[in-house]
Amino acid sequence: EAGVAQSPRYKIIEKRQSVAFWCNPISGHATLYWYQQILGQGPKLLIQFQNNGVVDDSQLPKDRFSAERLKGVDSTLKIQPAKLEDSAVYLCASSLRGSDEQFFGPGTRLTVL
Amino acid sequence: AQSVTQPDIHITVSEGASLELRCNYSYGATPYLFWYVQSPGQGLQLLLKYFSGDTLVQGIKGFEAEFKRSQSSFNLRKPSVHWSDAAEYFCAGNSRGGSNYKLTFGKGTLLTVNP
Numbered sequence: 001e002a003g004v005a006q007s008p009r010y011k012i013i014e015k016r017q018s019v020a021f022w023c024n025p026i027s028g029h030a031t032l033y034w035y036q037q038i039l040g041q042g043p044k045l046l047i048q049f050q051n052n053g054v055v056d057d058s059q060l061p062k063d064r065f066s067a068e069r070l071k072g073v074d075s076t077l078k079i080q081p082a083k084l085e086d087s088a089v090y091l092c093a094s095s096l097r098g099s100d101e102q103f104f105g106p107g108t109r110l111t112v113l
Numbered sequence: 114a115q116s117v118t119q120p121d122i123h124i125t126v127s128e129g130a131s132l133e134l135r136c137n138y139s140y141g142a143t144p145y146l147f148w149y150v151q152s153p154g155q156g157l158q159l160l161l162k163y164f165s166g167d168t169l170v171q172g173i174k175g176f177e178a179e180f181k182r183s184q185s186s187f188n189l190r191k192p193s194v195h196w197s198d199a200a201e202y203f204c205a206g207n208s209r210g211g212s213n214y215k216l217t218f219g220k221g222t223l224l225t226v227n228p
Contacts, residue, residue, distance in 0.1 A: 004156070031214070042117075042203050042218025043157070056215055091156060100145050100164070100207065100214050104156035 002026065004105035006092050012111045018080035021108045025073070025094030031055075033102060034067055034077050035091040043091055049075065050097070079110075087112045115140050117206050119219035126194050127227045134189040134222050136204030144206035146187040147216070148178055152200045160202075163187060174198070199226040 005024040013019050025032050030051050035043035046065065048055040051072040060067070064083070069075040079086055089109050093102040118137045126132055138144060145164050149157040161172025168180040178189045187204060201223050205216040 040220065042205070042220050043216075044218070045215050048215060093157075095214065101159060101162065102214070102216065104149075104158070106154065106156045 004092055004094055004103055006090075006105040006108055008108055009106065010109050010111075012113065013082055014113050015084055016081040018078065019082055019110065020076055020078045021090050021092075021110075023075045023077070023092030023105060025075070025092070026103055028096065029094035029103070030072070030097035031095045031099075032069055032075050033093040033095075034075070035093065037089040037091055037107070039088070046077070046090075082110075082112045084112050086110060115144070115206070115208065115217050117204050117217050117219040119202075119204055119222050121222045122220070123223045123225065125225040125227060128196050129193050132189075132191045132194045132198070132224070134202050134204075134224070136187045136189065136219060137185050138187065138204075138206050139185065140206060140208065142208070143182065144208055146178075146180065147205045148172065148176070148187075148189045149203045149205060149218075150174075150200050151203065151221075157203065160189070194224075194226055196226045196228065199224055 032049045034046045037043040046060045047057040047067045049069045052069045067077045089107040091107045092105045095102045116139045147162045148160040151157045160176050161170045163170050163180045170178050201221045203221045204219040
């Protein structure tokens with residue numbers, strides 16, 4: 001069974017530029033999560049989707065971050081414009097509907113210069 | 114506020130020695146509790162989870178964890194550490210019920226294994 005796929009794995013941009021990350025969850029997983037993991041800290045949930053609807057985006061900085069899951073499968077997380085403090089690993093996870101067990105992708109490491 | 118605390122930022126053990134990583138939680142009610150491991154450049158892998166029942170939980174790779182309600186703890190243990198266990202370990206919890214399965218993570222404990 002294929003795991004959660006993410007791309008790119010690494011991205012370096014300058015502040016004020018925009019960037020997008022892509023996630024393909026495990027087939028059949030209705031729930032998709034985006035986490036931000038800053039160096040030295042645990043992951044923090046940014047947004048949770050159930051199919052193509054948002055369940056929780058309370059910690060998403062909506063002035064610069066956006067995410068979508070238009071067809072209820074793949075998802076894209078965008079940052080526009082990026083700030084230095086956005087440097088982090090962005091993790092995507094997925095789970096079966098109603099399940100507490102989340103499966104994580106390898107993450108995208110973003111460096112903002 | 115709901116929180117998970119890992120008091121130890123970095124632990125070093127010798128290969129073959131026993132290991133215990135600490136985790137404390139603060140929730141209104143007993144949460145679901147998890148331990149994840151993250152190797153460099155990798156995503157998080159679930160080691161074990163506690164929902165209810167037996168307070169000693171067995172996981173993958175020879176790990177176990179014990180839930181202690183009186184101490185609000187969920188410590189991870191392994192009787193004999195292997196060099197391949199060197200990684201970062203995260204304790205996490207979420208509130209029971211509802212449709213929001215948001216995990217709250219601790220800050221992690223980095224494990225170094227000396228030969």
